[in-house]
Amino acid sequence: MIEAACHCGAVRMEIAAAPDQVTQCHCSICRKLGVLWAYYPRDQVRIIAAPDATLAYLRGERNIAFHSCKTCGCTTHWSAVDPARKRMAVNARLMEPQVLAAAAVREIQGPEG
Numbered sequence: 001m002i003e004a005a006c007h008c009g010a011v012r013m014e015i016a017a018a019p020d021q022v023t024q025c026h027c028s029i030c031r032k033l034g035v036l037w038a039y040y041p042r043d044q045v046r047i048i049a050a051p052d053a054t055l056a057y058l059r060g061e062r063n064i065a066f067h068s069c070k071t072c073g074c075t076t077h078w079s080a081v082d083p084a085r086k087r088m089a090v091n092a093r094l095m096e097p098q099v100l101a102a103a104a105v106r107e108i109q110g111p112e113g
């Protein structure tokens with residue numbers, strides 16, 4: 001198990017395993033957020049935060065919510081709006097630097113909008 005946390009610590013995550021690979025997405029929002037995504041099934045990530053600790057941003061197609069800490073502004077994760085969709089992503093920049101350094105970085109061109 002590894003942990004990730006935003007800068008102020010209001011949002012913490014317990015994650016089943018360190019990522020082998022993280023994704024740098026060049027879509028319209030990810031390139032502005034400057035994040036590296038580590039994808040997990042929802043049941044492998046436990047988010048430890050007050051229910052209102054994050055701000056959820058829904059872009060164009062409104063099928064995933066990008067969450068950021070309301071206190072320090074760090075992007076923490078995204079999750080699908082549809083609870084049947086089991087995949088989510090954690091911002092790997094919130095993991096310990098040595099965890100991130102051990103992961104390969106894959107670049108993708110995600111959707112615009």
Ligand SMILES: [Zn+2]
Binds near residue numbers: 006010011069071074
């Ligand atoms: Zn924070």
